[in-house]
Amino acid sequence: MNFVQNIPALSILLLMFCGIVCLVLPARWARHLADCAIALVCAASVVLWVAFLRGQEVFTYSMGEIGAPFGNELRAGMLEAAAATLFSAVTLLSILGGRAHLRADIGKKKVNLYYISVLFLLCSMLALVYTNDLFTAYVFVEINTITACGIVMSKEDGYTLAASMRYFIMSLIGSGLFLIAVSILYALTGHLLMSNIQEEVAALYASGQYRAPLQVSIALMGVGLSLKSALWPFSSWLPDAHSSASASSSAMLSGLVLKSFIFLLVKVFYRVVGVTIIPTHAILDLLLVFGILGMIMGSVNALFERDIKRMLAYSSIGQIGYIFCGIGLGTIAGVAAAMVQIAVHACTKAMLFCAAGGLMDASGGSKKFKDLEGAGRRDTYAGVAFIVGTLSMIGIPFFGGFITKLSLVTAAVEVGGWRNTLSILAIIVSTILTAIYYINVLAIIFRGAETGPTTAREKLREQWKKQMRLDTEYELAIVLFILLNLAIGLQSDRLMDVIRTGLAMFG
Amino acid sequence: MTNVYTLLKITDKLTLQFGSDPTGRFFLCLVTIMWILVGIYAQKYKEHQKHNARFFTFYILTWVMLASLTMAANYLTMYLCFEFMTLLSMPLVLHNGTPESIAAAKKYLFYSIFGATLGLMGMFFVNTYGTTLAFTAGGVLDPAKIAGHETLILWVAFLSIAGFGAKAGLFPLHAWLPTAHPVAPAPASAVLSGCITKAGVLCIIRLVYQIYGVQLLRGTWVQMALIILALITVFMGSMMAFGEDLMKKRFAFSTVSQVSYVLLGVFTMNETALLGALLHAAYHSIIKDGLFLCAGTIIFWTHKEHVSEMKGLGRKMPVTFGSLAIFSLGLVGIPPFAGFLSKWYLASGSLSEGLPVLSWLAPAILLLSALLTAGYLFPICIHGFFPAEGEPEAEGKEGSALMLVPILILAAATVLIGIFASPLKDALQAAAATMF
Numbered sequence: 001m002n003f004v005q006n007i008p009a010l011s012i013l014l015l016m017f018c019g020i021v022c023l024v025l026p027a028r029w030a031r032h033l034a035d036c037a038i039a040l041v042c043a044a045s046v047v048l049w050v051a052f053l054r055g056q057e058v059f060t061y062s063m064g065e066i067g068a069p070f071g072n073e074l075r076a077g078m079l080e081a082a083a084a085t086l087f088s089a090v091t092l093l094s095i096l097g098g099r100a101h102l103r104a105d106i107g108k109k110k111v112n113l114y115y116i117s118v119l120f121l122l123c124s125m126l127a128l129v130y131t132n133d134l135f136t137a138y139v140f141v142e143i144n145t146i147t148a149c150g151i152v153m154s155k156e157d158g159y160t161l162a163a164s165m166r167y168f169i170m171s172l173i174g175s176g177l178f179l180i181a182v183s184i185l186y187a188l189t190g191h192l193l194m195s196n197i198q199e200e201v202a203a204l205y206a207s208g209q210y211r212a213p214l215q216v217s218i219a220l221m222g223v224g225l226s227l228k229s230a231l232w233p234f235s236s237w238l239p240d241a242h243s244s245a246s247a248s249s250s251a252m253l254s255g256l257v258l259k260s261f262i263f264l265l266v267k268v269f270y271r272v273v274g275v276t277i278i279p280t281h282a283i284l285d286l287l288l289v290f291g292i293l294g295m296i297m298g299s300v301n302a303l304f305e306r307d308i309k310r311m312l313a314y315s316s317i318g319q320i321g322y323i324f325c326g327i328g329l330g331t332i333a334g335v336a337a338a339m340v341q342i343a344v345h346a347c348t349k350a351m352l353f354c355a356a357g358g359l360m361d362a363s364g365g366s367k368k369f370k371d372l373e374g375a376g377r378r379d380t381y382a383g384v385a386f387i388v389g390t391l392s393m394i395g396i397p398f399f400g401g402f403i404t405k406l407s408l409v410t411a412a413v414e415v416g417g418w419r420n421t422l423s424i425l426a427i428i429v430s431t432i433l434t435a436i437y438y439i440n441v442l443a444i445i446f447r448g449a450e451t452g453p454t455t456a457r458e459k460l461r462e463q464w465k466k467q468m469r470l471d472t473e474y475e476l477a478i479v480l481f482i483l484l485n486l487a488i489g490l491q492s493d494r495l496m497d498v499i500r501t502g503l504a505m506f507g
Numbered sequence: 508m509t510n511v512y513t514l515l516k517i518t519d520k521l522t523l524q525f526g527s528d529p530t531g532r533f534f535l536c537l538v539t540i541m542w543i544l545v546g547i548y549a550q551k552y553k554e555h556q557k558h559n560a561r562f563f564t565f566y567i568l569t570w571v572m573l574a575s576l577t578m579a580a581n582y583l584t585m586y587l588c589f590e591f592m593t594l595l596s597m598p599l600v601l602h603n604g605t606p607e608s609i610a611a612a613k614k615y616l617f618y619s620i621f622g623a624t625l626g627l628m629g630m631f632f633v634n635t636y637g638t639t640l641a642f643t644a645g646g647v648l649d650p651a652k653i654a655g656h657e658t659l660i661l662w663v664a665f666l667s668i669a670g671f672g673a674k675a676g677l678f679p680l681h682a683w684l685p686t687a688h689p690v691a692p693a694p695a696s697a698v699l700s701g702c703i704t705k706a707g708v709l710c711i712i713r714l715v716y717q718i719y720g721v722q723l724l725r726g727t728w729v730q731m732a733l734i735i736l737a738l739i740t741v742f743m744g745s746m747m748a749f750g751e752d753l754m755k756k757r758f759a760f761s762t763v764s765q766v767s768y769v770l771l772g773v774f775t776m777n778e779t780a781l782l783g784a785l786l787h788a789a790y791h792s793i794i795k796d797g798l799f800l801c802a803g804t805i806i807f808w809t810h811k812e813h814v815s816e817m818k819g820l821g822r823k824m825p826v827t828f829g830s831l832a833i834f835s836l837g838l839v840g841i842p843p844f845a846g847f848l849s850k851w852y853l854a855s856g857s858l859s860e861g862l863p864v865l866s867w868l869a870p871a872i873l874l875l876s877a878l879l880t881a882g883y884l885f886p887i888c889i890h891g892f893f894p895a896e897g898e899p900e901a902e903g904k905e906g907s908a909l910m911l912v913p914i915l916i917l918a919a920a921t922v923l924i925g926i927f928a929s930p931l932k933d934a935l936q937a938a939a940a941t942m943f
């Protein structure tokens with residue numbers, strides 16, 4: 001067995017182990033350990049990715065060498081390696097980008113707990129990416145939920161408590177539905193490993209037996225996971241949770257956590273149910289329609305929002321809609337577009353949340369638009385990050401967002417009928433709305449600093465100067481985020497190749 | 508396209524490419540000359556406004572994007588420059604910082620982004636159904652790929668062309684023009700009206716002749732619909748200008764109408780009409796920049812913005828009002844001033860095209876609109892020079908060479924290009940010929 005095949009299991013175990021060790025370390029060492037562990041996992045994922053690029057075949061890794069159908073398996077291909085790289089890299093950058101805030105937001109005693117949550121969160125996301133076992137997936141979905149609530153709650157004020165309770169309840173409903181679906185599938189097929197289930201499901205479909213419970217379980221999985229990934233009507237919990245949390249928590253939640261469930265959903269559709277059966281299931285149409293509604297409703301809500309973090313949170317709902325629109329098209333090209341959007345949105349939104357943190361620092365901690373006037377000049381890095389984010393969201397060529405739109409429309413053109421027209425119209429509408437509210441933010445954060453120093457503004461500037469010294473990490477994170485976005489925009493050909501190869505290895 | 512230079516590459520089709528062709532060079536020269544003249548004028552006008560560093564930064568940046576747009580060698584580059592031009596010219600509109608100007612800038616942004624997004628979607632379709640995105644005379648769509656999808660492609664063509672029409676003030680996306688121009692500082696409204704609307708025209712020329720291709724569009728409902736939209740805009744713009752008292756708004760409506768003359772020529776899709784369109788683009792740029800600069804001068808010295816307040820002002824400001832008279836004659840199209848020749852070619856091009864009804868309706872509407880143009884421009888000069896008996900003496904003065912010289916240069920150009928038209932005409936004829 002090639003050494004790289006150990007990487008998936010080792011990354012997950014390393015993160016878990018470090019998480020436990022963090023508990024007993026002093027706060028400063030816990031922080032360093034978390035940084036190092038995540039960086040190491042990121043490097044290892046890159047190594048795995050490179051191995052796939054060099055011709056490594058897709059492999060399964062049996063935990064404890066217990067073979068199928070009884071053992072627990074991890075399965076890795078090109079797409080999984082790329083996703084693991086993305087998730088760990090963005091987690092690392094989010095922590096760096098929000099560090100100044102973490103110091104302010106989180107009490108001294110909670111620091112260790114925060115880093116434990118982050119490590120376990122990343123661990124659970126990687127597990128969702130790699131696992132080939134439905135029940136393991138369920139377990140890590142729960143770990144994911146608990147740790148995600150943990151990082152929201154770690155900023156101690158009333159808002160985060162209320163928000164994370166809502167988040168918790170909605171999430172539990174989602175994972176409850178998922179669990180019911182897993183039980184039904186287990187009862188029908190007698191398996192928990194995805195590949196084995198697929199064989200049985202195909203046989204059941206061919207024979208026509210148990211059609212109704214099968215359909216129901218697929219639908220439940222779809223609904224459960226889309227509830228957890230904030231597909232539009234199920235997204236009411238998102239703005240509160242994402243806007244009240246500390247900057248790096250919001251970055252991770254919006255940029256990654258939602259995506260990990262979508263990744264699992266794609267896995268369920270294409271590995272558990274199978275590429276021949278899923279396009280015939282009505283759940284795709286449902287996801288498409290709600291995705292489209294999400295694209296529009298998220299943008300409309302964001303348009304009327306006067307609080308920068310809530311605006312970004314609503315924008316996430318809109319952007320998640322793009323992903324579901326891609327999945328709902330029901331073609332491989334559509335799923336590829338969804339994957340591109342996962343990558344683009346992970347980089348862009350995490351960057352914007354970190355930058356929003358910077359803007360808030362530069363404005364005395366307020367999130368309101370009226371206090372943010374001129375903040376983009378006081379904190380140039382955040383200003384530039386917002387310019388890049390805006391250009392990407394509008395779909396200017398050579399930025400990430402353009403690639404999403406290109407691949408999504410190209411995928412939609414190939415699908416016939418109402419799906420085609422509806423999704424393209426929705427893309428047009430949502431692009432315009434998105435452009436408007438992002439440019440509105442730009443106009444606000446770049447306006448007014450010239451209008452002469454008022455005392456309040458001078459005070460803010462003084463505060464900001466004091467904080468400047470803390471912020472090399474933040475600046476580094478913003479610069480890397482911008483480079484990541486541009487890299488996706490400029491190297492989209494290779495990215496699309498990776499995704500296509502990855503999807504071919506997927507099923 | 509010659510001298511194509513590839514700057515960046517996403518894929519083999521999607522590249523950032525610049526090159527030059529006669530049409531692009533013509534627009535490049537036009538906007539650059541206008542930008543310099545208006546820039547000189549702005550050196551004096553800037554005393555009238557604050558934040559000049561910001562103003563001139565965005566003024567130059569907008570020119571950079573506009574110049575890049577004229578040199579764009581493919582659809583992607585054109586879209587990129589178009590979008591950046593919108594974003595960078597928006598601060599010019601909201602420069603005064605009043606609530607009206609901010610609202611106007613938002614409106615401008617909304618219309619432009621809406622149009623550009625339609626253009627972007629068009630690009631995605633062309634990327635799927637075409638062989639390349641590079642501008643090629645006769646179009647780039649692959650007949651094998653579009654077989655069976657003609658309806659779809661025609662819709663895409665219509666929507667993307669109408670989308671870029673937002674910048675050129677084509678009905679129904681024209682409404683930003685009369686809102687944005689009056690609130691912007693005079694130099695900004697001059698270039699917005701004279702040059703940036705031409706960017707929309709250039710994009711439409713590229714789409715019609717070098718992306719979708721004349722063969723695909725000629726005689727289809729798309730051509731009919733676009734010509735009808737252009738005619739509606741021509742007529743409606745003139746009517747609205749006729750009833751408008753605020754001077755800059757009157758000129759803005761006039762721009763709506765006049766730029767659609769150009770678009771009419773583009774949509775007629777033959778060489779004569781396209782020649783007329785290019786000529787009219789040049790003439791309108793010169794004349795409308797001149798008109799806005801005159802309006803700016805009047806506002807600068809007298810703070811009068813309404814036409815009805817300007818009675819008798821011509822005697823105090825003879826140079827400005829004299830130039831205004833020349834520009835008016837030119838825009839109406841009275842020979843030998845500049846506007847005559849272009850309208851001649853537009854009308855004869857339309858008549859020779861042989862479209863049912865529209866062939867003769869178009870020249871008729873052009874004529875009617877010319878009358879309306881006379882109706883909304885001449886009274887300004889007439890009342891300026893010859894106020895009614897018993898009008899109180901108007902306050903005002905003339906001054907500053909920095910303001911007057913650009914206006915006089917533009918006025919001289921209006922006369923001279925009208926009389927000695929053949930060098931420009933020959934050059935543009937060659938440019939128009941490369942489009943087919």
